[in-house]
Amino acid sequence: MNRMSVCSFIARDKKIMIIEDNCITLNQLRDFLDEYGYRTIPCKHPLEAMDLLNEITPDLIVLDIIMPDVDGYEFCKWVRSQTRLKMIPIVFLTAKTRLEDKLEGLGIGGDDYITKPFSMEELLARIEVILKRLESFHEISMRDELTHAFNRRYFNERLGEEVHRVKRTGRPFSAVLIDIDYFKRINDNYGHYVGDSVLIQFVKLLQSSLRKSDLVVRLGGEEFILLLSDTSSGKAYLLAERLRQTLDEVTFTYNENGVCAEIRMTISAGIACCPEHGEDAEALLALADKALYSAKSSGRNAVKIAIGK
Numbered sequence: 357m358n359r360m361s362v363c364s365f366i367a368r369d370k371k372i373m374i375i376e377d378n379c380i381t382l383n384q385l386r387d388f389l390d391e392y393g394y395r396t397i398p399c400k401h402p403l404e405a406m407d408l409l410n411e412i413t414p415d416l417i418v419l420d421i422i423m424p425d426v427d428g429y430e431f432c433k434w435v436r437s438q439t440r441l442k443m444i445p446i447v448f449l450t451a452k453t454r455l456e457d458k459l460e461g462l463g464i465g466g467d468d469y470i471t472k473p474f475s476m477e478e479l480l481a482r483i484e485v486i487l488k489r490l491e492s493f494h495e496i497s498m499r500d501e502l503t504h505a506f507n508r509r510y511f512n513e514r515l516g517e518e519v520h521r522v523k524r525t526g527r528p529f530s531a532v533l534i535d536i537d538y539f540k541r542i543n544d545n546y547g548h549y550v551g552d553s554v555l556i557q558f559v560k561l562l563q564s565s566l567r568k569s570d571l572v573v574r575l576g577g578e579e580f581i582l583l584l585s586d587t588s589s590g591k592a593y594l595l596a597e598r599l600r601q602t603l604d605e606v607t608f609t610y611n612e613n614g615v616c617a618e619i620r621m622t623i624s625a626g627i628a629c630c631p632e633h634g635e636d637a638e639a640l641l642a643l644a645d646k647a648l649y650s651a652k653s654s655g656r657n658a659v660k661i662a663i664g665k
């Protein structure tokens with residue numbers, strides 16, 4: 357079998373730390389998981405693993421129990437006590453086959469417990485069940501429930517990463533803060549179902565107007581932010597202007613539950629660009645907010661770029 361044909365779909369960029377004091381088993385595990393496309397971090401000694409965990413956050417840990425200095429139980433308890441590491445799934449892989457050993461392993465926070473001798477395929481299947489579930493949980497936790505745009509929590513994560521990327525590469529990104537003008541009137545005049553439907557349609561329109569790499573985020577209510585990587589303030593302005601003009605021409609319709617409505621609306625937007633307007637995430641958002649405020653006070657249905665650094 358060649359490598360491509362065995363690669364797991366789930367494996368993409370996933371890091372699995374293997375902690376096992378038996379070199380032969382360690383190498384077998386490493387080779388097997390490597391072949392399925394995982395990025396393995398093999399550790400022969402638990403103390404070496406603890407050291408590495410200061411810098412690396414694996415997606416899952418395969419953990420032996422009988423090891424020198426720190427046994428697997430102690431190691432698992434230590435991981436569960438660390439804020440950054442405590443959610444990492446742990447799969448015990450051990451020669452300790454007694455029921456009370458298994459119960460102890462699961463009791464201190466192991467996600468699975470496999471006894472030696474074991475089948476590589478079974479280990480892989482169990483690892484993938486855990487990683488798939490985590491992935492769908494992550495997908496849910498980063499989306500806004502109503503519109504399926506990304507949510508504020510995910511935005512904050514990505515904003516930090518973008519700022520780092522700018523510092524490393526010097527390539528700019530822009531944030532476009534958008535507010536729907538007089539949105540409250542839609543809810544007041546037609547009811548929340550219509551307002552919600554307009555928000556959903558608005559997000560679809562935003563998503564279809566942007567590149568795949570751009571992020572559409574609902575910050576809350578009728579406030580949205582676009583995170584445009586590799587985009588100068590000038591380019592972001594053109595894009596926001598185009599969106600504003602599109603909305604000037606679009607009619608959102610709602611026809612359900614006996615209610616029929618045709619909605620026209622406009623947007624106001626404020627733009628801040630990193631590094632042009634600064635390299636601090638919070639300060640950038642404050643500047644975008646200021647620009648949005650200026651667009652609003654100029655009569656709405658307008659786009660403004662932040663001023664100053």
Ligand SMILES: [Mg+2]
Pocket residue numbers: 376377378420421422423
């Ligand atoms: Mg051992």
